[in-house]
Amino acid sequence: MKTIFVSGTAGSGKSLLTSKLLDYYARNGAFAAILNLDPGVDNMPYTCDIDVRDYVDYVSIMQQYELGPNGAMVMANDLIASKIDEIQNDVNKVNPDYLIVDTPGQIELFAYRSSGRFIVDNISTEEKTNIFLFDGSLITSPVNFVSIALLATSIRLRLNLPTINVLTKTDLIGDKLRNILQWSTNLKTLENAIGNETDGDTYTLTTNILRGLNLGGFAQGLIPISNLTGEGFGNLEGALSRILNLGEEVEG
Amino acid sequence: MKTIFVSGTAGSGKSLLTSKLLDYYARNGAFAAILNLDPGVDNMPYTCDIDVRDYVDYVSIMQQYELGPNGAMVMANDLIASKIDEIQNDVNKVNPDYLIVDTPGQIELFAYRSSGRFIVDNISTEEKTNIFLFDGSLITSPVNFVSIALLATSIRLRLNLPTINVLTKTDLIGDKLRNILQWSTNLKTLENAIGNETDGDTYTLTTNILRGLNLGGFAQGLIPISNLTGEGFGNLEGALSRILNLGEEVEG
Numbered sequence: 162m163k164t165i166f167v168s169g170t171a172g173s174g175k176s177l178l179t180s181k182l183l184d185y186y187a188r189n190g191a192f193a194a195i196l197n198l199d200p201g202v203d204n205m206p207y208t209c210d211i212d213v214r215d216y217v218d219y220v221s222i223m224q225q226y227e228l229g230p231n232g233a234m235v236m237a238n239d240l241i242a243s244k245i246d247e248i249q250n251d252v253n254k255v256n257p258d259y260l261i262v263d264t265p266g267q268i269e270l271f272a273y274r275s276s277g278r279f280i281v282d283n284i285s286t287e288e289k290t291n292i293f294l295f296d297g298s299l300i301t302s303p304v305n306f307v308s309i310a311l312l313a314t315s316i317r318l319r320l321n322l323p324t325i326n327v328l329t330k331t332d333l334i335g336d337k338l339r340n341i342l343q344w345s346t347n348l349k350t351l352e353n354a355i356g357n358e359t360d361g362d363t364y365t366l367t368t369n370i371l372r373g374l375n376l377g378g379f380a381q382g383l384i385p386i387s388n389l390t391g392e393g394f395g396n397l398e399g400a401l402s403r404i405l406n407l408g409e410e411v412e413g
Numbered sequence: 414m415k416t417i418f419v420s421g422t423a424g425s426g427k428s429l430l431t432s433k434l435l436d437y438y439a440r441n442g443a444f445a446a447i448l449n450l451d452p453g454v455d456n457m458p459y460t461c462d463i464d465v466r467d468y469v470d471y472v473s474i475m476q477q478y479e480l481g482p483n484g485a486m487v488m489a490n491d492l493i494a495s496k497i498d499e500i501q502n503d504v505n506k507v508n509p510d511y512l513i514v515d516t517p518g519q520i521e522l523f524a525y526r527s528s529g530r531f532i533v534d535n536i537s538t539e540e541k542t543n544i545f546l547f548d549g550s551l552i553t554s555p556v557n558f559v560s561i562a563l564l565a566t567s568i569r570l571r572l573n574l575p576t577i578n579v580l581t582k583t584d585l586i587g588d589k590l591r592n593i594l595q596w597s598t599n600l601k602t603l604e605n606a607i608g609n610e611t612d613g614d615t616y617t618l619t620t621n622i623l624r625g626l627n628l629g630g631f632a633q634g635l636i637p638i639s640n641l642t643g644e645g646f647g648n649l650e651g652a653l654s655r656i657l658n659l660g661e662e663v664e665g
Contacts, residue, residue: 165442165582169527170521170526171483171487171521171522171526172487173521174524174537190538197448199483201481201482201483201486202481202483203481203482203483203484204481207521219482228452228455229454229455229456230453230455230471230482230485230486231423231451231454231455231518232455232475233482233519234423234482234486234518234519235423235424239427239442256588266483266487267423267483267519267521267522268521269422269423269519269520269521270519272562273422273548273551273560273561274422274424274551296525297552298526298638299526300619304570304571304573305570305571307570308525308567308568308570308571309525309567309572311563311564311566311567312525312563312564312567314513314563314618314622315560315561315563315564315567316560317618318556318557318559318563318615318618318619319560321556321615329442336441355605356626366566366569366570367570367624369626370566370624370625370626372619372625373621373623373624373625373626374622405576
């Protein structure tokens with residue numbers, strides 16, 4: 162069983178990508194299943210096989226502990242870790258070739274509190290990988306791009322998983338797509354774009370950070386996709402195969 | 414009127430620090446007021462002067478748009494920007510010397526969606542600064558420290574404000590405090606600590622990023638505080654004065 166975590170900021174397209182990946186594996190004759198880890202999700206574009214909401218009930222937490230929406234959301238996400246045995250049992254019963262994990266809506270509750278890393282470390286499967294979504298609609302400037310790349314790197318360190326960076330909503334962003342792809346592959350182009358937009362401290366800070374990030378390969382291989390049109394899915398599937406199957410085609 | 418934004422991950426101590434800052438300014442004869450920007454907060458350790466909840470009602474949004482808790486939280490935070498005129502009016506009526514802004518519980522909804530930057534840019538006051546809280550209880554390893562420092566830098570770029578980095582919960586973290594302060598001031602010590610904990614790709618990635626961050630001065634002057642014991646507040650207040658009052662004492 163191989164595990165694919167799908168992560169990204171709220172609204173970046175995690176659940177939709179999760180459902181598209183399920184379709185992809187089904188079409189290719191592989192047995193994939195979805196684990197929903199978001200206690201606060203209401204509508205999902207898929208039927209999930211394992212659901213943390215069977216064990217963590219957001220509304221009960223609000224009532225029982227007299228918490229507001231923020232407090233209940235934090236507690237619900239923290240409680241996920243305590244349900245690892247039940248979740249693992251359910252996963253074992255389904256026993257798919259590919260387990261696709263749709264992570265909680267707000268990434269910070271998953272990545273920066275303890276439960277996310279705990280789940281990542283303790284879901285007992287073989288190869289694991291994380292897909293991090295750069296929300297195309299949030300990248301309105303080169304400095305924004307660096308900001309999201311920093312977040313991606315921060316989360317990569319926090320979860321300690323091989324990570325595939327994906328740019329979503331390519332159908333929405335028009336001509337910006339070309340710019341973003343240039344920024345992700347050519348440090349000099351990105352530095353020039355930042356220089357046109359900023360000066361002084363911000364320019365110095367950003368370009369210094371960039372050089373450090375670039376040595377670490379921060380946005381190498383950023384894969385643009387559209388959940389709407391399906392554009393880019395071939396590339397994403399190739400990247401998944403390289404990490405999960407040592408470059409072989411999908412295992413059925 | 415000078416503005417102090419208080420930001421950090423959920424549970425890092427934003428609201429408590431906000432109330433302590435209010436006390437501090439009151440003790441020093443300055444007129445400070447609090448703007449709460451979190452539509453989803455339930456209990457606050459202060460009485461706020463201006464409250465976004467007067468204009469954005471989380472529960473009504475859930476009901477009216479039939480949204481789950483996640484969706485309603487995203488929408489409530491996005492709506493803040495559309496209420497800037499009302500908020501600004503309320504701020505002008507109060508007209509404090511220091512406006513302390515308690516930002517939404519989940520920092521990503523404020524910093525990575527559009528409303529946060531919009532509010533930061535359009536609250537029409539003179540000097541502005543941002544206090545970013547490193548949650549001491551989340552920093553359990555040197556790689557974790559780098560991860561939070563990356564998040565802090567990402568948010569600094571996103572909000573484009575002079576930023577004061579503060580380490581909270583020093584009363585809870587015991588001996589780790591000394592380590593964290595060493596990591597924040599001495600790159601070599603931090604690299605050695607990371608080398609003891611990781612190897613291979615993670616070590617290379619982390620140390621390369623660090624060198625870039627360090628050139629940008631990422632965690633220089635990290636100020637340890639305890640909201641509980643009040644330790645470190647003198648240093649924080651000095652840092653605020655240097656940014657807001659050009660080094661002068663509090664203006665009453």
